[in-house]
Structure formats: structure tokens, C-alpha cells
Amino acid sequence: MRDLDKPVLTAIGVISGTSMDAIDVSIVESDGRERLSFGAGAGYPYPPETRRQLQALVAEAERAVTEPLVDLEAAVTAAHLDAVRLFMAEQGINPESVDLVGLHGQTVYHRPEIRFTRQLIDGPAVAQALGIPTVDRFRHADVEAGGEGAPFAPLYHRALAQGLEQPVMVLNLGGVGNVTYIDGDDVIAFDTGPASAILDDFVLRRLGKTYDADGTLAASGTVREDLVADFMVNPYFDRPAPKSLDRNDFHRRAQVVESLSDADGAATLAAFTVESVVDALRHVPKAPRRWLVTGGGRLNGHFMRRLHARLGVPIEPVEAANWAGDVIEAQTFGYLAIRSVKGLPLSLPGTTGVPQPLTGGRLNLPG
Incomplete structure (x- = not known):
């Protein structure tokens, strides 16, 4: 025993x-x-x-x-x-x-x-x-x-983040995106919006591939900014934290990208993920000094570059903090x-x- x-x-x-x-x-x-x-x-x-x-x-x-x-x-x-x-x-x-x-x-x-x-x-x-x-x-x-x-990861993130400069935001780009905002004992967490699942499913339908390796397809396309703006007009984004999503919550609305080319559709869905992450700043008390990114999306160079361009602060994979x-x-x-x-x-x-x-x-x- x-x-x-x-x-x-x-x-x-x-x-x-x-x-x-x-x-x-x-x-x-x-x-x-x-x-x-x-x-x-x-x-x-x-x-x-x-x-x-x-x-x-x-x-x-x-x-x-x-x-x-x-x-x-x-x-x-x-x-x-x-x-x-x-x-x-x-x-x-x-x-x-x-x-x-x-x-x-x-x-x-x-x-x-x-x-x-x-x-x-x-x-x-x-x-x-x-x-x-x-x-x-x-x-x-x-x-x-x-x-x-x-x-459910925030309390583990808080334990890992002891000793880091704060406030820090931990962004998980898995099937769905979510964040943990940590500033001492102040912990706020919520799902931000779509992440890898919506793009993976699109690439699987179009090309028979399980994911867009390094975001290469999305990086080669042109973003339909009007569609991204339409996607962001959703009551979910105005709801205060905490809040959560199911994997498929945005799939139906995003079906409009089916009329686009493979590259433009992937670029538009990737931009939707990035904008939903940026929008998360509305729901935390202070702008984080640093973002640490986990999940498979941290290996997507296109995601990481666009996030850095939009947020203007260090966007690093969690390995930069010696996390696994x-x-x-x-x-x-x-x-x-x-x-x-x-x-x-x-x-x-x-x-x-x-x-x-x-x-x-x-x-x-x-x-």
C-alpha cells in the first residue's frame, strides 16, 4: 500500500x-x-x-x-x-x-x-x-x-513561475488557445479563442496533412482582414474572464474560408488565432512583461512571428524559462x-x- x-x-x-x-x-x-x-x-x-x-x-x-x-x-x-x-x-x-x-x-x-x-x-x-x-x-x-x-493548468503555471519577472502571461496554443496571467498571488486564466485545431482541420481537409508545419502554408498566403474582423465580432470575446471554449466552437463560423485558396485560408485562420490572443489583453489588469508560449503552436514560426509583431514584447517558447x-x-x-x-x-x-x-x-x- x-x-x-x-x-x-x-x-x-x-x-x-x-x-x-x-x-x-x-x-x-x-x-x-x-x-x-x-x-x-x-x-x-x-x-x-x-x-x-x-x-x-x-x-x-x-x-x-x-x-x-x-x-x-x-x-x-x-x-x-x-x-x-x-x-x-x-x-x-x-x-x-x-x-x-x-x-x-x-x-x-x-x-x-x-x-x-x-x-x-x-x-x-x-x-x-x-x-x-x-x-x-x-x-x-x-x-x-x-x-x-x-x-486547469494555471496553478501549475504559478508553481513554475516562481522567481520569474512578473506579470507574466503563459499562452498555451493547443487545439484551443488559453492564457494564464500571473502576478504574485493574482492568477487569471481563460480560453482566448481558436488555436491549432481550426487550422489543423482546414489543412487536413485541403491537403490531407495533419498540420501546417512551421506555419509555412499560412505564411505564404494573404490574410483576408475583413473576414478576421468578422470572426472577432463574437460575444465570446467581450465576456469577462474566466471563460472557456469547446474545440469546435468557431469552426462553423470559419467555414467561409472554404471559398479561399489553401494558402489564403490558412493565413486567414492563423490571423484569427493571433487576433484572439491579442484581444486577451482586455481582460487582464496589466500588460505582461513577457509571454511564454507552450503547446504545439509554439513550434509554428508563423504564429510566433505574428504574435511578436502584434504584441511588441518578448514572445518566447517556455523552454526559454527551462520548462518542458x-x-x-x-x-x-x-x-x-x-x-x-x-x-x-x-x-x-x-x-x-x-x-x-x-x-x-x-x-x-x-x-
């Missing part, structure tokens, strides 16, 4: 983001507060058929409200289990040294306005298979309490698993709009 009451715990964190490109795994050691260290991380792709089924589901995401999705959840769980086992084997990690596994699962539908969020993962099954306690259902308590249920950008979200859910078993908040009024600091997560014990 593991002692989950000891001051410092070791946790593996696991997540597949809304872009569904890989299952990310990493390991952290923490007291759930300021004491924090992290180790290696890696990404493991879904089996192609599982990814195809997930993409088909999110294209008709309302199915997640009513359908049990037993077989798909089993496939997602098996892929996560394989990823954790491979990670431990590759890194030479003794399973006995791991106190917890934090399992975010695969988000397939997120609608906090109807108090609904669904992540596919069978936490009890993973606990049983590994012989290690797991924590899952991280977002459910927040959504049930009236919070946005996202973003490829697996920071996996680390987040290892850290939050530790906070969960210690009864510490996972979300705050300033991060999800929950009425008061709130813990969450479901602990699953093996055997």
Missing part, C-alpha cells in the same frame, strides 16, 4: 489534448504547493484507428452527451495504459516508486453552460492494471459547481493529482469562475 499522506509525492501525469496528436506522459515530484521538480516526458501517438474514431466523434460531438461510447473509451484507455507502461520502461522507472497517476483522459465534449464535460478514460481500470492509484475526473466538480471547467514545453500539460495533471489527494484546490474563482477555491478529481485505488 502506498502512503498518500506523506509530504512529497511522485506522480505520473497523462493527457491527450484537443488536437489528439499524441498521449503525453511525464513525471513530477511535489508537495502540491511550491515544492516542485519534474523529470522526463514523452509523447505516444494513438493507434490510427482510435484517432480516426475520435476525430469522427468530435465532428459530431453532441453524441458524447447521450452515447455510452464504451468501445471507444476502452480503446482510449488501452492507449493511455500502453503509453504509461512504455514511458516507465523507457525511463527505467520502478512502478513501486510512483505514488499516483493523474489521468486527464481525452476531452470529446465540453459544455460548461449546461454543466457538462466528458473526458474518455477509465481511471479504475488503469489503477487495477498498473497496481498504482489513479486520479481522474479532474474537471467534473468544477463544472458541477458552476465553473467553466477550464483551463512538450509535456507541460502532462506534468500539470501529475501535479494536480497530488493536489487532489491532499485536498488542495484545483481551480480558483479567477481561473474557472468557480464560486470558491475548489478541489476535485476522483481517486481510484487498485485491488
